Amino acid sequence: MTQTRSGQADQSLQSQRPQLIVHAGTHKTASTYIQERLHRNRKLLSSQGISLQDPLECKPKPKKLAAELCKRRTKRWKAFFMQQPEGQHCLLSAEQFAVPLTDPQCIRQLEALADAAGYELHIVIFIRSQLDYINSRYIYSLRRFYHHQTFEQFVDDALQGKLQNEKPKRGKIKRRQDVFDFWNYFQPLLKAKAKGLNVSFLPFRQEGVDPFEQFIRTINLSTTLPWKSCPRKHYNRSPRTRGVWLARVLSQLLRENGISPKSIGNSSQIILNEERQRRWNDPSFWGYSRKLTKKVTRHFEANNDRFAQAAWNCSWNDAFSTSNPDTQRRRTAYAPPSIEAEVRMHAVAQRLLNRIKQQQAAGHFSALKRLIRMMLRR
Structure with a gap:
């Protein structure tokens, strides 16, 4: 999406190909907090041309769609696309997507499903320092x-x-254990990104920025819009x-x-x-x-720099120091x-x-x- 300087959605929104935006975590990167704020701002999102698949109000739930990918099934996805308002971008948020998005076949399947329904796929994933x-x-x-x-x-x-x-499998997907080695863990997504898939890797809390604001900027919305906050109980307390x-x-x-x-x-x-x-x-x-x-x-150290160059075109220290x-x-x-x-x-x-x-x-x-x-x- 493009934005005017006032922060409102560009009038050419309807002429763009809609995006299927998939926020896939990762684990322990404020996903619950982001999802709660998305829920509280679903009307504002809609006014900006984005339809939120809110798990509190919509079925199928995003995590069920992630499970569908792992099982190599498409029934729920087809039902999901049938429900979407024409011309709007679709937003899904569930950290469960991180597992199928480490599998090349699942990535290709999701791209094909989005394309067949008329959407361009955009994957957003937060990266937290090890x-x-x-x-x-x-x-x-x-x-x-x-x-x-x-x-x-x-x-x-x-x-x-x-x-x-950790369970060894999720559906038909063998669960990866190298979750802290981002260069290897996200190799399928990095390869898909190199071939043209829209993948946004976000350094978690870069420069101390609120992760919700990081996410909003990444999907080309203005942080100056009147976004509702949420109580501290939705911050993941440890x-x-x-x-x-x-x-x-x-x-x-x-x-x-x-x-x-x-x-x-x-x-x-x-x-x-x-x-x-x-x-x-x-x-x-x-x-x-x-x-x-x-x-x-x-x-x-070595694999972090490889990942940072592929994801951000800079060194790991530049992204996180x-x-x-x-x-x-x-x-x-x-x-x-x-x-x-x-x-x-x-x-x-x-x-x-x-x-x-x-x-x-x-x-x-x-x-x-x-x-x-x-x-x-x-």
Whole structure:
């Protein structure tokens, strides 16, 4: 889309070929926040010639369309295109698209589907520096009790292309493990971009810019338009230093008691709720020592520059040096200051374990009662 200086959509919009804009994450790059702001601004988007496939109001949901790609199916896509208003651009946002967009066949299929429906495909993906990204994924995976690794163990696995609790396949797509090596992970998209596909890789929070504004500018809309904001609850909150320590202890207890994290209702909120109730006001977790920072930086250095040249025609440092001073951050992690403090923290973890056991027992009892009622009706 083109913009006039006033920020309004250019009058030639209807004469352009509509775009199918696919915002594909990646993981831990403010996707939930961006989606909430898109939802709140769907009328403004429409006035600018963009139809949002809002998961709260529209079917098929974007994540279902991503799953359709992974399964090599087209039924939902055809239904989606049939519903779209003529002449408007279409916008989909779901981080689940990142998986099929690492597969060359899925990329070709999506291009063909868009072209057949009269759209030009535009893919938008945020890129987060590996130091920040790995740290964030560690907190995310501990918060959901996927493992009880130390940060150092998690980093070693990340450098080898291993991720905890990742399914080997999604649909017919083999899930890639090298998610932190962007040069290799996004090779299919980089090749498609070199052949002419419109792909926008955005350095996450470049120069401290709000990611929603980064996204809006990328789809050629003005940031001066009256965009509605959203409450802070839609910012992706993560456990802080004591919460991370507690999550690791609780995760180990769950493993010892044979409790799968998938069987725990609303597992991602347990540690956050505990922090809130106890009014812990700790600093953000940052697991790197200076030595580990250098190790990770050197590991990705060569491929990062290859990726940056292909994606942005500049060096990696030019894209990230001013916006991500992660190499200068000092380690911030919790360690109990005394034996008494450690005993208290372990007691908190044990209480949370007991609460989870009670909830599961109550759930099993309710399920048994429903089963008995069903059998008696026969």
